[in-house]
Amino acid sequence: MASIVLKDLVKDYGKVEVLHHVAGQFEDGEFIVIVGPSGCGKSTLLRMIAGLETVSGGEIYIGDKMVNKLEPADRDIAMVFQNYALYPHMSVRQNMAYGLKLRKLPKEEINKRVEEAAEILEIKDYLDRKPRQLSGGQRQRVAMGRAIVRDPQVFLFDEPLSNLDAKLRVQMRLEIRKLQRRLGVTSIYVTHDQVEAMTLGDRLMVLNGGYVEQFGTPIELYDRPASVFVAGFIGSPAMNFMKAKINSGKIKLPNGTILNSNTQLSADITLGIRPEHVVADAKGALELEVEMFEQLGANTLVHGKLKDSDEPFVASMPGHVSEEPGTLMKFSIAPEALHMFDAKTGKRLEP
């Protein structure tokens, strides 16, 4: 087991730079999730750590060893691929034993480890099948098994659940988390699914266009997003944004609504309000023209527009709510729940 340090990591393909000075320190035994939209460089970063892509600039440390120039084989890592990448011509048992055989472990030891892993992952019955004779979920388990028998310093996962159906995905997500806790192996997990990221990660690294937007615990990211991008990415349903002006503590929305805040700033801002932080209140300042309801059972999403404007707004109300479309609903919001970002840079403004 080992910590991982990324120092000023750069990746370019010829003239295009796809990762810009990525830095971070992952502690021993931590579960790190790298999350971001498609094409932001998540896989590239993971593959650089694995040794499958060359490093254009900066340094990668696993433990206290600089691994920039090491072959993947010498980095003592295991990886689970999105398409599982099982060896099609080998049985499940051979797939799992392959890496151990290369390490010249004694036969009994190999057998023992394979049986153990198969036990944990509940794939004992399939050990003598070929990968093509397995379902997607079973292949997924075999891929995990192949990683854990190796007992590596680091696990790398590249969207391992994206080929599974929704229910299985939730189940495997929990299993991966439990397994990682149990084995205590430092893990890096790439996904573009923010729910997966929030539930799995000890800490999340949010990437956007090759830049690290924010690196912190899920709660930090939710409570104090460092930028408009993170604020919009983390949390479901997504945060509402609107342009606003703030003048000695009073926030003025484009439609003239005034909201109280707990700051003394004066600036042009992008105001962020999470749907779940507004409270229905007859005396509230936010007025919403209701267009549609989404009944989710436990709560209801109210879609509409802020009064006298075209700003779309979503509010999440507990329980069942139903009003006629076109009615005006009033909401209040606590000043602490307002997120303020610089209108130009999109960076968070602290009160």
Added chain:
Amino acid sequence: MLKRVHFNSSLLPYLLVAPQIIITLVFFIWPASQAVYQSFLIEDAFGLSTEFVWFENFEYLMGDEIYLDSFVRTLFFSAAVAFISMSFALILAGFADRVVRGATAYRTLLIWPYAVAPVLAGALWVFMFNPTLGIFPYFLGFFGYDWNHYLNGNQAMLLVILAAAWKQVAYNFLFYLAAMQAIPKSIIEAGAIDGARPIRRFWTLIFPLVSPTTFFLLVINAVYAFFDTFGIIHAVTQGGPANSTTILVYKVFNDGFVGLDLGGSAAQSVILMLLVIVMTFIQFRYVENKVEY
């Protein structure tokens, strides 16, 4: 449901397939049936009379030392050609699969030999290995090795094997390369992470995964060595010295057109025909269904 297209005239479909059928009949079926018919005949030494003898030609062949020798020689030749050209192609493809820069140029160059006609390929090798003029005998002379494939049967065999294999490398290379590029990259990467170095990855992952191609090429190369190497042998050794490079197809030609034993030659070609039918059958039967993963 598939819909059938109905033509008003029932003649049109037949007209459309007619050219294909006529070509097949005139150039394949008819000569083949002639060969079968010939193989039942014996002609006298002056070509004046023929006699219908049923399987006598075949019976004679089965007892003919020279024919049986040629049969064994052909098997050896064919195995050697297939083995050499396939292993060479496999190695080249293994490298080409890893090449990133200049890959197209490299591949194009490797494909060229396939475009060379067999007789020309043979001529090329004849020149290179000519005992008095050739460059290779000259160099071999430095090591005290005496090269003369006009006298030494083993050397002659080696030479035709090399020439025939060389010509087939390009073809095999193309198939191997295509097969290797069809292997998902992540499987090879998984191997690298599991700790396998390139050579180990090649033997434990790539080679088994291209095994359907290997099997397919084995049949193709055997057929090639059996039938398509006539030009090379004719150009390089004419079957000599002392029949040491007379493989079956060459013997058909030799006995028929040089020795003028038309019946015996026809019988040999019928046997070859049966062989190619068997090989084609094996190919269709196993290669088509046998995708081993």
